[in-house]
Structure formats: structure tokens, C-alpha cells
Amino acid sequence: MRLDRPMVIIGAGPAGISAAKTLAAAGERPVVIDENAYPGGQIFRRPPAALARNETQLYGFDASRARRLKSTFEAIAPSIEYRAETLVWSVEDRRLHLSTAGIVKCMPFSRILLAAGAMDRVIPINGWTAPGVFSLGAAQIALKAQATFIGKRVVFIGTGPLLYLVAYQYAKAGADVAAVLDSSEPFSKITPLPALLADISNFSRGLFYVSQLLLRGVKIQTAIAPIEIVAGDRGVTSIRYEQSGQQGQSDCDAVAIGYGLRSETQLADLLGLSFQFDRRQRQWLPVTDGAGRTSVPHVYIAGDGASVRGSEVAEWEGELAALSLLEDMGRGSQKRASVLRRRIDSLSPFRRALDDHVFPFPHHFAEAIRDETIVCRCEGITAGQIRETVATTGEADINRIKAFSRLGMGRCQGRVCGAAACELIAATARTDISATGRLRGQAPLKPIPLSILAGDRR
Ligand SMILES: Cc1cc2nc3c(=O)[nH]c(=O)nc-3n(C[C@H](O)[C@H](O)[C@H](O)COP(=O)(O)OP(=O)(O)OC[C@H]3O[C@@H](n4cnc5c(N)ncnc54)[C@H](O)[C@@H]3O)c2cc1C
Incomplete structure (x- = not known):
């Protein structure tokens, strides 16, 4: 029997798409809501048609996964209700508050699966609010979605896998990458090689990006501490940093800054989920049973919004959380769930090594x-x-x-x-x-004009 209130998935990234596919395959018709114009989430963000490029140009090594997720989404489109460009700005009493194209609506739901992803983690320094300073993710969005660079000569500063990926994407696209300034230790000082080899494919990609940057003559400095971003009337002119007690400077007109990611947990907070502090990610994260169930019976969670572990794990977690949801309705497949759990566990040593040793949050x-x-x-x-x-x-x-x-x-x-x-x-x-503690979530989660609230259609 179909419930009157739909099940809802928030987020059409790898976790949300995979969850939607699983629910659709079980005969459900989930509503998939995403504030982006196209499905794919952060990793597979798509440009508008006028700026379209093929998957290889956009996603490099991840092109075949991008194609697969895109065709998965196209295949399930008739079996789901997809609401693009729709922001969930609040939730209360099993009702979502949505905003689409200037119109707000309420949507009751029966069960909800959160797949809301993550965002950049930034540590402020003098000058970070000057024109020309972007978060690393924003710099990548400019390139992926708008086919543009954030500046003519760009410095990438911070740490984490995205630092090298985005710098490489800029260099490959023809940008002048002035420097990559990484707060982490040089790779030669990093010891947990066996753990890194647990995901040889991602490990090799990292080495590839670094080598490609070096081959292009990009200056890579490790173990740096930022001092300040220097900016004049026309925005950024340089960045100053310290390395082994010496001061350095890189001239540039734009800076991309990011020290890894943090989970987007505001909806989980508004839904009343229990949280626990995660020492590795230095963040409060929703408590789960490891299979997407949360402390609130009708709420499930998957992907980077549950814990930042990368897009492959996000995809498996999306399926696993959907299977848990189905199981709670008396229709799950334990066999498939065990396979997914094993896959997720197999990548844990790699992620731990990245977080603890390779790119620790400074x-x-x-x-x-x-x-x-x-x-x-x-x-x-x-x-x-x-x-x-x-x-x-x-x-x-x-x-x-x-x-x-x-x-x-x-x-x-x-x-x-x-x-x-x-x-x-x-x-x-x-x-x-x-x-x-953690900042309590407040509606609206993201800014919405008061005028559209005035036209609220209930
Ligand atoms: C800016 C950025 C760029 C990244 N680029 C890469 C990359 O190039 N390569 C890589 O390997 N990893 C990248 N990552 C990490 C990567 O996003 C994740 O590992 C993976 O995409 C996580 O999948 P997910 O489905 O959990 O979340 P996401 O892919 O982040 O998808 C979450 C979706 O939820 C939607 N959403 C969130 N909150 C709301 C709301 N309130 N209302 C409506 N919709 C909402 C978002 O619009 C988004 O589409 C990036 C992360 C960020 C933050």
C-alpha cells in the first residue's frame, strides 16, 4: 500500500541518486529535491547547456562514473519525482519547507533520507574577505559550472585532496597557477603507506595530480602556515606565508582557500537527530547505526552529510540507507547490505590515513x-x-x-x-x-527573501 505522504530524498549527488535508484527499484516513487539545476551533486556538477563540455573534460578520471550516474538518473526519472532548483530551507513536524523559483511550499513526508553533502572548511586569515578570495569549492564551481577561472594568476592554499585536484584542473584548463601552498607535511614524511594502498586508485590519482602540477612548473610548498592575503583597491595582489621559519610570498590576483570539508548537518539538526563528536573530522556528526539509520526512526542519512568519506562511499551509503529504509518497511535485502558494508569498510583505512596523516586539519x-x-x-x-x-x-x-x-x-x-x-x-x-558544542541549526538554512515568505502557498 502506498503512503499518502511521499518519501523524500534531499540531495541529488552520488548518495541521493543511488538511494533514489534503490527505492525506485523497490517500486517506491521518492521525491528527490536538490537546489542545483542538475543532478550529480558537488563532484558531478554540470554546467548549463551553453557551456556544456563532455564528461572527460569535466570530470577526468571520474568521467565513466559521471556517465553511469547520469544514465542511472535518466533511467529512473519516470519512477521518481525530481524537484530541481528547490531549496529545503526548513523542516518541522514531518513537513519540509521548500523554495522554488521564488515560491515557497510545504511538503509533508512519511520518511526522509538526507543526502545533503558537505562544504568547504575555511580558516580565516587577514585579507580572506577581499575580492578575489574564494573557497576551494567555489573556485572549482567557477570552472566546472561556469567555465571560468577565479583570477588570472591563482594561488591554492589549504590542505586536502581537493587542493591538488582543483589546482590540477585549473592548470589543465590553462590557468596560471602561481602556487599550491599546503599546510600538511611533505609526502616523504608520511608513513602509513599500507593504509593508503587500501585505495590504490585514489592514491595514484593524488600522485598524478601532484606530478602533473610539478611538470607544469607549479610551485608546491608544504608545511606552510599562512600569514596574510595582501589586497589593494582592486582586490588581491599576493599572499604571504611562513615555511620552516622563513617567510615566503606569492604574487597573484586570486586565492582559493580550503582545509578539507565539513558535513552539512543543519537539516539533521532541525529534524532532532542525536549527534556525537567525531575527533578525526573535528565535527559533530549525526549518530547512525552504520547503515543509514539515525536516532529518529523515520530519518535516514547517507554520504558526505553523514561523514565526509568521498563520493564512492557516498554512493554505497545512499544504497545502504535506502535498503535500511526498505527493511524497516519489511522489504530489505540483508545480502546486498552486507556487500555494501564490506565495501565501505574496505575504504576506511584509506580515509583515516588521509585525515590523520596526509592532510590533517591544521x-x-x-x-x-x-x-x-x-x-x-x-x-x-x-x-x-x-x-x-x-x-x-x-x-x-x-x-x-x-x-x-x-x-x-x-x-x-x-x-x-x-x-x-x-x-x-x-x-x-x-x-x-x-x-x-555545535551551532544549533536555525531556519532559514540558507537566505530566502522575506517577500517570498509573504506569498507562502500552503
Ligand atoms: C564544492 C565541492 C566540490 C567537490 N568536488 C569534488 C570533486 O571534484 N571530486 C571529488 O572526488 N569530490 C569532490 N567533492 C567531494 C564530493 O562532493 C563528495 O565526496 C561527494 O560528491 C559526496 O556525495 P553526496 O551525495 O554525499 O553529496 P553531494 O555530492 O555534495 O550532494 C549533495 C546535494 O544536496 C544538495 N543539497 C544540500 N542541502 C540542500 C538543501 N537544503 N536543499 C536542497 N538541496 C540541498 C546539494 O545541492 C547537492 O547537490 C567536492 C565537495 C565540495 C563541497
Whole structure:
């Protein structure tokens, strides 16, 4: 018997598509909602038709997966209800609040599968709010979706696999990549080789990107600490950094900055899921049973939104969470679920090695943020103001600091500054990072004009 309220999947990335395929194959008709114009999520983001390029040009080694996911989506299209360019901006009482093309609607649901992905993690430095500074993901979106570069001469700074991938994509597309500045240690100092070999394909890709950058003459500096981005009236002019006690500088007119990713968990928060602190990712993540079930019976979660583990794991997790959902309706396949669990587990050593040894998040940088540096861009709150708030109130919980200082109270709801702010608060209060708590989700999750709320059609 079909339920009146549909099941909903939020996110049409690898996790969401794979979940939709599984539910459709079981005879369900899920509603798939995504704020993007096309399915594919972050990794398989597509340009508009006027800027179309083929999969190999867009996704390199991932081209065949992109083609496969695209044809999967085309094949299931008649069996699902796909709502593109639709933002889920709130959820309450088993009702989603959606915004599509300036119209808001409510959608009741029976069960929900969150596949909302991740976003960049940034650590502020002086100058990061200047014109010409982008997050790493935004730099890639400019290239993938708009076929453009963020500047004429670009520096990539931060750490993580995306740092080298995006720098390589820029260099390959003909951009002048001035430098790649990585906060992590040089590869020669990294020891956990057996764990890295657990995913030989991704490991080899990383080496390929580095070698291609070197062959193109791109300067790669490791174990760096950023000092500041220098900007004039016309935007960025250079970036200054420190390496082994020496100061360095790279001239550029744009900077892409990113220290890995953090899961998008606001919807999980609004849905009342339990969270636990993940030391490796230094983030609060929804509690799951390892197969996509959460602490709330009708809510399931998969992919980077559950824990950042890459697009292949996201795809398997999407299927696994959908199988759990079906099993809870009395229709699951334990055999397939075991296969998926084994696959996911097989890549865990690789991910752990990446997070712990190859590209550790340099949380200590937060301690060095200069007092005058803006941390919360939306409200213009500086590191000095945050330190002072911690010192004068004696508080270390980020929600309390928010109440006292307006940190994270603006348009982005702390999605951009929250992670670094927690590190800064922990360093100032000399407490463990987990003691700073997590910013409570607030609707609207992303900005929507008040005028469209006024026309709410219920
Ligand atoms: C900017 C960026 C670029 C990346 N590029 C690469 C890459 O080139 N190669 C690579 O291997 N990995 C890349 N990654 C990592 C990669 O995205 C993931 O490993 C993988 O795509 C995760 O799949 P997913 O399905 O969990 O989430 P995603 O692919 O992130 O898909 C989540 C989807 O949910 C939608 N969504 C989220 N919240 C809402 C909401 N409230 N309302 C409506 N829709 C919503 C988003 O629009 C998105 O399409 C990138 C990550 C980011 C953040």
C-alpha cells in the first residue's frame, strides 16, 4: 500500500541518486529535491547547456562514473519525482519547507533520507574577505559550472585532496597557477603507506595530480602556515606565508582557500537527530547505526552529510540507507547490505590515513588568527571580539558566544565561520574542542527573501 505522504530524498549527488535508484527499484516513487539545476551533486556538477563540455573534460578520471550516474538518473526519472532548483530551507513536524523559483511550499513526508553533502572548511586569515578570495569549492564551481577561472594568476592554499585536484584542473584548463601552498607535511614524511594502498586508485590519482602540477612548473610548498592575503583597491595582489621559519610570498590576483570539508548537518539538526563528536573530522556528526539509520526512526542519512568519506562511499551509503529504509518497511535485502558494508569498510583505512596523516586539519592555525581578522563575515565579528567575549563571559559554548557577540548569526548561519570559530573559542578558553558544542541549526538554512515568505502557498 502506498503512503499518502511521499518519501523524500534531499540531495541529488552520488548518495541521493543511488538511494533514489534503490527505492525506485523497490517500486517506491521518492521525491528527490536538490537546489542545483542538475543532478550529480558537488563532484558531478554540470554546467548549463551553453557551456556544456563532455564528461572527460569535466570530470577526468571520474568521467565513466559521471556517465553511469547520469544514465542511472535518466533511467529512473519516470519512477521518481525530481524537484530541481528547490531549496529545503526548513523542516518541522514531518513537513519540509521548500523554495522554488521564488515560491515557497510545504511538503509533508512519511520518511526522509538526507543526502545533503558537505562544504568547504575555511580558516580565516587577514585579507580572506577581499575580492578575489574564494573557497576551494567555489573556485572549482567557477570552472566546472561556469567555465571560468577565479583570477588570472591563482594561488591554492589549504590542505586536502581537493587542493591538488582543483589546482590540477585549473592548470589543465590553462590557468596560471602561481602556487599550491599546503599546510600538511611533505609526502616523504608520511608513513602509513599500507593504509593508503587500501585505495590504490585514489592514491595514484593524488600522485598524478601532484606530478602533473610539478611538470607544469607549479610551485608546491608544504608545511606552510599562512600569514596574510595582501589586497589593494582592486582586490588581491599576493599572499604571504611562513615555511620552516622563513617567510615566503606569492604574487597573484586570486586565492582559493580550503582545509578539507565539513558535513552539512543543519537539516539533521532541525529534524532532532542525536549527534556525537567525531575527533578525526573535528565535527559533530549525526549518530547512525552504520547503515543509514539515525536516532529518529523515520530519518535516514547517507554520504558526505553523514561523514565526509568521498563520493564512492557516498554512493554505497545512499544504497545502504535506502535498503535500511526498505527493511524497516519489511522489504530489505540483508545480502546486498552486507556487500555494501564490506565495501565501505574496505575504504576506511584509506580515509583515516588521509585525515590523520596526509592532510590533517591544521586546527592550531585558529589560535594564530590575528585579533583584527574578521572571522564571521556576515556580522563582521573579529577574532579579537570572539576572544574578548570568551574572556569576559567565561563561556566556551559556541551558542553562548553567538548570543553575546552575534557570531554566526548572519546570512550563512555560521556555516562558513562556525568550524574555525569553535577552534578559536577552544584555544582561547583552553578547553577541548568538543566542549564548544555545535551551532544549533536555525531556519532559514540558507537566505530566502522575506517577500517570498509573504506569498507562502500552503
Ligand atoms: C564544492 C565541492 C566540490 C567537490 N568536488 C569534488 C570533486 O571534484 N571530486 C571529488 O572526488 N569530490 C569532490 N567533492 C567531494 C564530493 O562532493 C563528495 O565526496 C561527494 O560528491 C559526496 O556525495 P553526496 O551525495 O554525499 O553529496 P553531494 O555530492 O555534495 O550532494 C549533495 C546535494 O544536496 C544538495 N543539497 C544540500 N542541502 C540542500 C538543501 N537544503 N536543499 C536542497 N538541496 C540541498 C546539494 O545541492 C547537492 O547537490 C567536492 C565537495 C565540495 C563541497
